[in-house]
């Protein structure tokens with residue numbers, strides 16, 4: 001097994017969400033968190049859904065873990081994360097969700113999906129305390145209309161060739177009876193995090209495999225072997241029974257449109273009852289990742305990597321592995 005699930009899984013479920021009236025009272029679910037390592041402790045930016053099916057963001061801070069190795073416990077702050085400037089995203093904002101947190105230029109940057117008017121757009125925001133997210137801009141790409149409907153985006157933790165870089169997954173039309181989704185991850189670059197240019201395709205879904213539809217997960221990890229990206233893949237199977245899993249790919253450090261190695265198998269799939277049953281069954285959705293880097297900015301092969309993921313759109317799971325094991329998984333073709 002590539003990943004080891006934490007003994008205290010699910011690490012967060014609706015019972016851990018404090019009421020924050022008037023918005024959150026007896027929350028329905030908590031899932032798809034972004035993650036940040038702050039002063040050696042992990043912090044999660046949570047997607048919380050209310051009984052009115054409104055979406056709120058809340059923050060969970062970790063406490064030192066017990067000696068049994070089950071990992072740190074999290075406490076959720078009794079307040080909503082404030083969204084500042086998001087009215088720029090469009091006329092009517094329905095949901096802001098699935099945050100991907102990247103440390104870039106020494107500041108926490110967050111890419112979020114925003115259901116706005118009749119589409120889904122990406123927002124780039126910045127925060128220094130995870131209490132307030134300030135909009136940097138609505139992600140736009142010149143005349144590329146396919147960027148007008150995008151649900152998954154994640155920033156690289158540094159500039160590449162002098163530019164900011166993002167992996168994103170434009171939505172295409174709905175497949176079968178499913179929601180709109182997509183089967184291609186592309187690379188965008190920008191000088192200001194607002195105006196983007198599409199640089200080309202990174203990878204496509206593999207039909208009849210576990211990853212027919214795909215989208216980038218948490219921020220790529222810089223290793224000496226390349227950028228290590230955890231992504232989600234969907235087996236559409238029957239139109240009504242999509243299975244969400246996590247897999248890995250290694251991308252060239254200087255030109256991330258070049259795939260060095262892509263794993264054949266998924267590295268995490270719904271197996272536990274709380275991953276298979278919930279609001280949306282059979283979902284592991286990798287969205288947060290924490291790992292330490294050496295003095296040169298690389299994550300070494302023996303370094304532990306912690307993945308945070310949404311399970312069945314209902315609760316939050318945690319699993320650990322090493323950077324080296326994930327690189328090995330990429331090379332299993």
Ligand code: BMA
Nearest residue numbers: 032098244280283285310313
């Ligand atoms: C995707 C996103 C995720 C969600 C998943 C499963 O398209 O909307 O937020 O976890 O579907 O419902």
